[in-house]
Amino acid sequence: MLKISIIKRELPLHIIIPLRITIAVIGLLISIVTASLIFNQDPGTTITFLVNSFLDLNIFRYISVFLPTALGLSIAYSAGLWNLGAEGQIVVGAMGATFIALFTPLGTIEYVGVIASLLFAFAMGAIWAIAAIVLKVYFGINEALTTLMMNYIAYYLVDYLVYGPWRGRGVYGYPETDMIPIQCRLQRVAGYSFSLYPLFTSLLLTILVFLFLYRTRIGISIRALSSSFRAVELSGISSTKLAILAFMLSGALAGFAGGTEVLVYHRKLVPGAKIGAGMGYTSIMVAWLSSLNPVAVPLSAYYVSSLYIFSLAIQIGSINVGDAIARAVIGTIFLLTIVSEFIARYRIILRFRG
Amino acid sequence: MSNVIRVVEISKRFGDIIALDNISLNISSGEIVAVLGENGSGKSTLAKILYGLYTPDRGYIEVNGKQQVFLSPADAKKYGIVMVSQRPQLIDELTVLENISLFLNKPLNKIYNDINIFLQEFNIRINIASPIHTLSYTERQYIEMAKALLARPRLLIVDEATTYLPQSMKIKFFEMMKRIVATNGSIIFITHKIPEALEFSTRIIVLRRGRIVGEFDSNNISLDELRRVMFGETAIIQTTKQAQDIPIIKDAILKINNVLVEDEYGKKAVENVSLDVKQGEIVGVVGIAGNGQRELCETIIGLRKVKKGQILFEGRDITHIPPNKRIAIGLYYIPEDPFRDGVFLNLTVAENIKIFSQRKIERKAFQDIISKLNIIPANPGVKVHKLSGGNVQKVVLSRIFINIPKVIVAYNPTRMLDEYSSRLVASTLTKFASLGGSVLLFSEDLDEALAMGNRIAVMSRGKVIGIYNYTAINRSELEKVMVAYA
Amino acid sequence: MIESILNVFTLSMIFIVLGDIIVERSGIVNLAIDGMVTLAIAISYISILRFGFIQALVVTLVVAVTIALIVSFFINILHASHILTGLSMNIALYGVSVTIGIALGGGKAIRQTTLPSIYVVVYTVVITFMVWYLLYRTKVGAIIRACGFNPRAAETLGVRVWRVRTMALSIGYTLIAIGSYIYTTMYRGAWLPYSGMGSGFLALALAMASSWHPLLASIITILFVYFYTSMYILQLAYGVSAAVINMLPFIVSIAIVILIQITPIKKKLAIPRALGEIYFKEERAV
Amino acid sequence: MKSQYIMLLVGLLVGFIIGYITIPYYIVPVTPAITVTTTITTTVTTSPTPYIPSEKVRAAWIYVGPVEDFGWTYMHDVGRRVVANLFKDWLDTTYIESISKEKTAAAIDQLIKLGYTVIFTTSFDHMDPTYDKALENPNIMFFHCSGYKRAPNMATYFADLYQVYYLNGLMAGALTKTGRIGYIAAITIPEVIRHINAFAIGAMETGRLLNKNITVYVIEIGEWYNPDKARAAAQTLIDMGVDVIAFTEDSTATVEFAETMFRQGKEVYVFSHYSPMYEYGPNTVVSGQLVRWEVIYTDILTKVKAGIYTPSNLGNVDYWYLLNTGAVDLGAHVYPNGTVMHINPKFEDILKTITVKDTITGETVTVYDLVMRRYQLMKEAPLLQPLQNTALTHVYESMIKVAIGTKHIEAQIIAAIFDPFTGPLTGYCIADYGSRFCSGKAVGALISVAEGERLTHDDLWKMDWFVKGVVYRGKM
Numbered sequence A: 001m002l003k004i005s006i007i008k009r010e011l012p013l014h015i016i017i018p019l020r021i022t023i024a025v026i027g028l029l030i031s032i033v034t035a036s037l038i039f040n041q042d043p044g045t046t047i048t049f050l051v052n053s054f055l056d057l058n059i060f061r062y063i064s065v066f067l068p069t070a071l072g073l074s075i076a077y078s079a080g081l082w083n084l085g086a087e088g089q090i091v092v093g094a095m096g097a098t099f100i101a102l103f104t105p106l107g108t109i110e111y112v113g114v115i116a117s118l119l120f121a122f123a124m125g126a127i128w129a130i131a132a133i134v135l136k137v138y139f140g141i142n143e144a145l146t147t148l149m150m151n152y153i154a155y156y157l158v159d160y161l162v163y164g165p166w167r168g169r170g171v172y173g174y175p176e177t178d179m180i181p182i183q184c185r186l187q188r189v190a191g192y193s194f195s196l197y198p199l200f201t202s203l204l205l206t207i208l209v210f211l212f213l214y215r216t217r218i219g220i221s222i223r224a225l226s227s228s229f230r231a232v233e234l235s236g237i238s239s240t241k242l243a244i245l246a247f248m249l250s251g252a253l254a255g256f257a258g259g260t261e262v263l264v265y266h267r268k269l270v271p272g273a274k275i276g277a278g279m280g281y282t283s284i285m286v287a288w289l290s291s292l293n294p295v296a297v298p299l300s301a302y303y304v305s306s307l308y309i310f311s312l313a314i315q316i317g318s319i320n321v322g323d324a325i326a327r328a329v330i331g332t333i334f335l336l337t338i339v340s341e342f343i344a345r346y347r348i349i350l351r352f353r354g
Numbered sequence B: 001m002s003n004v005i006r007v008v009e010i011s012k013r014f015g016d017i018i019a020l021d022n023i024s025l026n027i028s029s030g031e032i033v034a035v036l037g038e039n040g041s042g043k044s045t046l047a048k049i050l051y052g053l054y055t056p057d058r059g060y061i062e063v064n065g066k067q068q069v070f071l072s073p074a075d076a077k078k079y080g081i082v083m084v085s086q087r088p089q090l091i092d093e094l095t096v097l098e099n100i101s102l103f104l105n106k107p108l109n110k111i112y113n114d115i116n117i118f119l120q121e122f123n124i125r126i127n128i129a130s131p132i133h134t135l136s137y138t139e140r141q142y143i144e145m146a147k148a149l150l151a152r153p154r155l156l157i158v159d160e161a162t163t164y165l166p167q168s169m170k171i172k173f174f175e176m177m178k179r180i181v182a183t184n185g186s187i188i189f190i191t192h193k194i195p196e197a198l199e200f201s202t203r204i205i206v207l208r209r210g211r212i213v214g215e216f217d218s219n220n221i222s223l224d225e226l227r228r229v230m231f232g233e234t235a236i237i238q239t240t241k242q243a244q245d246i247p248i249i250k251d252a253i254l255k256i257n258n259v260l261v262e263d264e265y266g267k268k269a270v271e272n273v274s275l276d277v278k279q280g281e282i283v284g285v286v287g288i289a290g291n292g293q294r295e296l297c298e299t300i301i302g303l304r305k306v307k308k309g310q311i312l313f314e315g316r317d318i319t320h321i322p323p324n325k326r327i328a329i330g331l332y333y334i335p336e337d338p339f340r341d342g343v344f345l346n347l348t349v350a351e352n353i354k355i356f357s358q359r360k361i362e363r364k365a366f367q368d369i370i371s372k373l374n375i376i377p378a379n380p381g382v383k384v385h386k387l388s389g390g391n392v393q394k395v396v397l398s399r400i401f402i403n404i405p406k407v408i409v410a411y412n413p414t415r416m417l418d419e420y421s422s423r424l425v426a427s428t429l430t431k432f433a434s435l436g437g438s439v440l441l442f443s444e445d446l447d448e449a450l451a452m453g454n455r456i457a458v459m460s461r462g463k464v465i466g467i468y469n470y471t472a473i474n475r476s477e478l479e480k481v482m483v484a485y486a
Numbered sequence C: 001m002i003e004s005i006l007n008v009f010t011l012s013m014i015f016i017v018l019g020d021i022i023v024e025r026s027g028i029v030n031l032a033i034d035g036m037v038t039l040a041i042a043i044s045y046i047s048i049l050r051f052g053f054i055q056a057l058v059v060t061l062v063v064a065v066t067i068a069l070i071v072s073f074f075i076n077i078l079h080a081s082h083i084l085t086g087l088s089m090n091i092a093l094y095g096v097s098v099t100i101g102i103a104l105g106g107g108k109a110i111r112q113t114t115l116p117s118i119y120v121v122v123y124t125v126v127i128t129f130m131v132w133y134l135l136y137r138t139k140v141g142a143i144i145r146a147c148g149f150n151p152r153a154a155e156t157l158g159v160r161v162w163r164v165r166t167m168a169l170s171i172g173y174t175l176i177a178i179g180s181y182i183y184t185t186m187y188r189g190a191w192l193p194y195s196g197m198g199s200g201f202l203a204l205a206l207a208m209a210s211s212w213h214p215l216l217a218s219i220i221t222i223l224f225v226y227f228y229t230s231m232y233i234l235q236l237a238y239g240v241s242a243a244v245i246n247m248l249p250f251i252v253s254i255a256i257v258i259l260i261q262i263t264p265i266k267k268k269l270a271i272p273r274a275l276g277e278i279y280f281k282e283e284r285a286v
Numbered sequence D: 001m002k003s004q005y006i007m008l009l010v011g012l013l014v015g016f017i018i019g020y021i022t023i024p025y026y027i028v029p030v031t032p033a034i035t036v037t038t039t040i041t042t043t044v045t046t047s048p049t050p051y052i053p054s055e056k057v058r059a060a061w062i063y064v065g066p067v068e069d070f071g072w073t074y075m076h077d078v079g080r081r082v083v084a085n086l087f088k089d090w091l092d093t094t095y096i097e098s099i100s101k102e103k104t105a106a107a108i109d110q111l112i113k114l115g116y117t118v119i120f121t122t123s124f125d126h127m128d129p130t131y132d133k134a135l136e137n138p139n140i141m142f143f144h145c146s147g148y149k150r151a152p153n154m155a156t157y158f159a160d161l162y163q164v165y166y167l168n169g170l171m172a173g174a175l176t177k178t179g180r181i182g183y184i185a186a187i188t189i190p191e192v193i194r195h196i197n198a199f200a201i202g203a204m205e206t207g208r209l210l211n212k213n214i215t216v217y218v219i220e221i222g223e224w225y226n227p228d229k230a231r232a233a234a235q236t237l238i239d240m241g242v243d244v245i246a247f248t249e250d251s252t253a254t255v256e257f258a259e260t261m262f263r264q265g266k267e268v269y270v271f272s273h274y275s276p277m278y279e280y281g282p283n284t285v286v287s288g289q290l291v292r293w294e295v296i297y298t299d300i301l302t303k304v305k306a307g308i309y310t311p312s313n314l315g316n317v318d319y320w321y322l323l324n325t326g327a328v329d330l331g332a333h334v335y336p337n338g339t340v341m342h343i344n345p346k347f348e349d350i351l352k353t354i355t356v357k358d359t360i361t362g363e364t365v366t367v368y369d370l371v372m373r374r375y376q377l378m379k380e381a382p383l384l385q386p387l388q389n390t391a392l393t394h395v396y397e398s399m400i401k402v403a404i405g406t407k408h409i410e411a412q413i414i415a416a417i418f419d420p421f422t423g424p425l426t427g428y429c430i431a432d433y434g435s436r437f438c439s440g441k442a443v444g445a446l447i448s449v450a451e452g453e454r455l456t457h458d459d460l461w462k463m464d465w466f467v468k469g470v471v472y473r474g475k476m
Helices: A013-038 A041-055 A059-078 A085-102 A111-137 A143-163 A196-215 A218-226 A229-233 A239-266 A272-275 A278-289 A293-313 A321-345 B044-048 B073-078 B096-104 B106-122 B137-150 B167-182 B194-202 B223-231 B293-301 B324-329 B337-341 B349-356 B363-373 B389-397 B419-432 B445-454 B474-483 C008-025 C035-050 C054-078 C082-104 C119-135 C139-149 C153-158 C161-188 C199-209 C214-230 C232-238 C241-263 D002-022 D071-086 D100-111 D124-136 D162-173 D190-209 D227-239 D253-262 D293-306 D343-355 D367-379 D391-395 D457-461
Strands: A002-009 A347-354 B005-012 B016-026 B032-037 B058-063 B066-068 B083-084 B153-161 B186-191 B203-208 B211-217 B249-262 B268-279 B282-286 B310-311 B329-335 B406-410 B440-442 B455-460 B463-469 D057-062 D089-095 D118-121 D140-147 D155-157 D180-185 D215-220 D244-248 D269-272 D285-291 D319-323 D328-330 D356-357 D364-366 D402-404 D412-413 D425-429 D446-448 D465-467
Touching: A013 A041, A013 B268, A041 A293, A059 A085, A059 A196, A059 A218, A059 A239, A059 A278, A059 D391, A085 A111, A085 A143, A085 A239, A085 A278, A111 A143, A111 A239, A111 C241, A111 D057, A143 A272, A143 C199, A143 C241, A196 A218, A196 A239, A196 A293, A218 B058, A218 B349, A218 C241, A229 B016, A229 B337, A239 A272, A239 A278, A239 D100, A272 D100, A278 A293, A321 A347, A321 C082, A347 C232, B005 B044, B016 B044, B016 B058, B016 B186, B016 B211, B032 B044, B032 B194, B044 B083, B044 B186, B044 D293, B058 D155, B066 B419, B066 D253, B073 B083, B083 B137, B096 B106, B096 B194, B096 C139, B096 D100, B096 D162, B106 B137, B153 B167, B153 D190, B167 B186, B186 B194, B186 D118, B194 D356, B203 B223, B203 D162, B211 B223, B249 B293, B268 B282, B268 B293, B268 B440, B268 B463, B282 B445, B293 B329, B293 B406, B293 B440, B293 B445, B324 B329, B324 B474, B337 B389, B349 B363, B349 B389, B389 B419, B406 B419, B419 B445, B419 D253, B440 D089, B455 B474, B455 D190, B463 D215, B474 D155, C008 C035, C008 C161, C008 C199, C008 C214, C008 D071, C035 C054, C035 C161, C035 C199, C054 C082, C054 D140, C119 C139, C119 C161, C119 C214, C139 C153, C139 D244, C153 C161, C161 C199, C199 C214, C199 C241, C214 C241, C232 C241, C232 D215, C232 D227, D057 D100, D057 D293, D071 D089, D071 D293, D089 D100, D100 D118, D100 D124, D118 D124, D118 D293, D124 D140, D124 D155, D124 D402, D155 D293, D162 D190, D162 D244, D162 D269, D162 D285, D162 D328, D162 D343, D162 D367, D180 D190, D190 D215, D190 D244, D190 D356, D190 D457, D190 D465, D215 D227, D227 D244, D227 D253, D227 D269, D244 D253, D253 D269, D328 D446, D343 D367, D356 D367, D364 D367
Parallel strands: B032 B186, B032 B203, B083 B153, B153 B186, B282 B440, B282 B455, B329 B406, B406 B440, D057 D089, D057 D118, D118 D140, D140 D155, D155 D319, D180 D215, D180 D244, D244 D269, D269 D285
Antiparallel strands: A002 A347, B005 B016, B005 B058, B058 B066, B203 B211, B249 B268, B249 B310, B455 B463, D285 D328, D356 D364, D402 D412, D425 D446, D425 D465
């Protein structure tokens, strides 16, 4: 009788990273070729599309959302706290940025407006996250639940604002605010809808978050929270404060992403579901794909963004499959990525019982 | 005598750590084999492979001449192999009854009476319908034992589970073990206590660094010889009671006044306890497990709320401040269960040490601490979950080298340690006291408390029923007191 | 009166929530539920178009169990992150559901059955009780809960954790499939692409809100769905804005959870501690 | 270990910078000073190169929902398929579905990269990204549905249904027994407000003639597509005694619900919206609104092919197609042979039994005839249609006749001589979208439209008030 057991394979990091990437790429190619054959397409064309997607600069438009959000999430997840609320935090961040840009005099001052908006976006995201963690710390309410629920609340809160008090004057009654003042917009890269400033800020944040989580005492304690709140408390650091801090940072970074969405892409506030657009949920995936390592987040954000573009690309041109099939293919690619991770991290031992 | 179970050339690695290297072992029926080794020598890994928790990288287990691979304890149990774990492996949220029923794979009502009869035989008073998390650590160990014995195993693996049982319980347990042996079962008895091994086993296997370094007949081997084989050239630290020579001065640094604490269910767990610890003094608190020591200990360190009374630290009222603030002012805690309260398994050794340090520490300092405490493997970058139980406790201990505390509250700090390590802990604590620190030592091991304490407080039913000075202690009298009120 | 509080939609949600509870009680974070609901709705729709009501139920259940096995494969064999698995599965399942739905169904309405409201009540009570009984009064339930509390200890007790989790997934997804089937056949009676998308996440949240306790979950679900579907009367009567009305059920359920947590009921609710933990048997932790 | 991360970062940065340098830089298009509705003002000079239409037109559609949604996107795709078949000699089409606002820019880039030069974006969500892309790609022609931003290479188009809603209102008023009529509104933007008002005006007209006290209850669900909520809203309305429901929501849920109610023995009438939903409720769908985007698409694409539309002259192109263009129609079903079923035969018979006095002619006619007469009146607008593709015409749309001073013909009819939004009308403000009626007024302020006055395009586009008889309390 055949018996299968699975053993962890522990390889040094400089082997495991290239190995995982290689296996992921192989998995990607296999799934693309299989999918192409299923839908009667030329695998060569599909792969060209895939390569083009990975080289398309539009991915930075997604990276600039995924990167900060997933960074924040990786802080919360490292602390063993379930923040499923990135979506809502993005949305309120966008709300905060719009508030400063549109309804305060700061918005019309160059540089100051941008910085103030983004700082307020940070703050709003943080407040939104803190609400959930305070309920967790002081009432023991599952933070995954509150964050998930607060996503919807954030949607409808923004909806309320854009349908009501914030509805623009020059928008013919459509649910959106007026455009934010020109001084408050971040300059886009010509021909694309992303801006370099938030992108570089995010890269900088990546390094900062890494140093924070792995080099400072507070950061290490945050990671320690995932083992035991009690033990952290017993090591001389207030675990409640740490939990709040971790969540706050997580929310703040998501809020930042939301703020840049307004300053760069939308340039006005639109209903909540259109700001978040599920990117907050996708960021959860980005965070886990990077195994919660902040330095790997840019890479996984890049990977996921490229697949986003790929799902658009295969809908048109010579391939021309519907959105549904594109989703199925992308989903399968993600699943294969998981398999590749397994191959890189575990060994399978087969035995025949004598 | 036929071989019941053979372990054939088993090797097991965890990443870069070789836990077991080519181990072969025969266990005949009717035999008690002691597996002796210091912390991290691979004893527990061997036990877990036998029980199917780990699958060996190489080699196999032979049962009745047939080669077997156990993928799960369920497989092992099919062949009558049962393990009593080092730490009770029970589901906290389920009741005692449900746990045992899961283990025995029998319906609840069928085993209800069996369990009660069994517990009565051991004179253990536990309501088996209560969830595990309401029990004390020791009570959990009783259940862990009880469930294994109730399964009537052919091979019973006892993984250091008996070390801290009260003497009476221990004797009863060994009687039960002998009964198993008498009915042609066999026992693997894993321990780091050499006397225990000598006393109860028929054969002794010594493991070191994953290899078998000696196999002896229990009757023909001396304790010193075994110690030499077990620890190699490592010198044994002699614990000395230096504290008694130093005059204890000044006022109490830690004062507990008439404290009343309730347990999770609103029952009084600690009632009107008053204690004080002076500077440079070690106060041992002894008592039968489950008499409020855990609650008191957690109260002092701040994990539990005080219902009445107050706790003073250097004259300052700390009754209501959170644990982290108590740590900051120098009140440290060494937990019984380092895995739960002491360390962070997902962090490295260095990071674990770093968390406690309010100052920045040099890279070299890590190495110092590691070598001082003999943590194996001696690599600060290794994740703690790769360390064995004893080494984990050492990581916990490391904190007192980083920031010098004023008072250490220790709760069964040597429970998981081998002889060498526990002496290391004991000597560290006494040394700490001799330098002017104070220790409040909760211990279920009377010998340990007697060896270290300047004063001994006896707890029973949540009350301190007597405080004895070191000079005025009579061990047997103490035991009587402990039992009388329990 | 009863219809307005407990309608077929509530019943279908209760099934989905209870299914989720069984899965999560075994320690699996069941994010794939949203894709599962979407797929099950599509499958039951097309199979009703092509076969009959009973056959459709069978087909839906078979598909659900297959998906459960796939999820189990990823979580138990490949030791993948539950969240990653769930979210990836969702993307794939959304795609598959719409592809299948369009290819084999394509926007036609189906014959619809109606369920008298007394049956709705009876079914609600029965299924809630059954799930409660399964989880809290049978050995299977104890095993499932054990795996959610502490898989390592459960393994040591001789439970094969991966088998139990696979079983819990299968049972849970069966209930989820039944819920989706009820939604399609008795509530909607038609299908459009991505029908049901999002209700899985709602169910997940509702299960969480009840601390994964079946009795509480049913009560919370009934309240939530009542608020979710019946609050438009507030708009007509008092002029509450649509955004606020849409927000209300979520606020109400958070409020209910706070209420539960500050009352003694909390102590009765042991939550699955190991939820989301990637359980690897060989992990060297004590 | 650390060095690898740094290498990775450096690599990413280098790649990014190279990409950043190598991408082509587009110059903002060059047209005489145009002030667009945003705060951006572009002032540039005319481009010298003449525009030559290409041999083959490559057109792409970007949809907001899935093609099979059986609503908004579905009807756009029907339009696309019609033109794709019609012009298959020179037209090459493709589409991308389920494009939400944040994906629009990337989708447009993909299309441009593949050589599509005419791009239709079919949702209000797409407006801003389309506008941005239009400025960046001056050689591509963009046509955007339902928005208000235009550029030299970006036109707008819309087919409006309010006249059809009015006709449906007439039927609703005749059919209701309780006098309570329900309306499920996705979102109260001017478009939906027009629908509701036109529907209410129709319903109250027949209601008055039949001595019924008509009230139209409006529930706003706050989402364009949410079958569950639409259904819940319908339930709430029915609980209030409503027996006729119209809706503006992109799913078939309301029709399905009415059909379910019918099977349970409760008669509720509904009007299908956007797509032919008769099959979802053969017993309950009375009629409905249909849209035929192919009318607009044919017009646009032929003009593109002919070189009439160029990337520099779309700045004023705004299609505002009403019943007279054929882009919208009354009906709930399209027979296989292509003819439209205007009214469900089941209800046709009922409507033929109810007689009322036509307020225009004074004759006594059946409701069916009344509906058909009004339909004809609005269908005929002899002159206006060809002019309608320029935004400038919006000025003239509210004119019915032009006086020419000849003896035999006093005034020349140029538009439909009947329109539901003709005074006298009274109503109340619900918001301030800047219309001339409610601008600067508080919510709830009463307004009135003078007798004989016809509302202009701008009035309709900024409509922020409900006519009296509509009950809507959802304050903003």
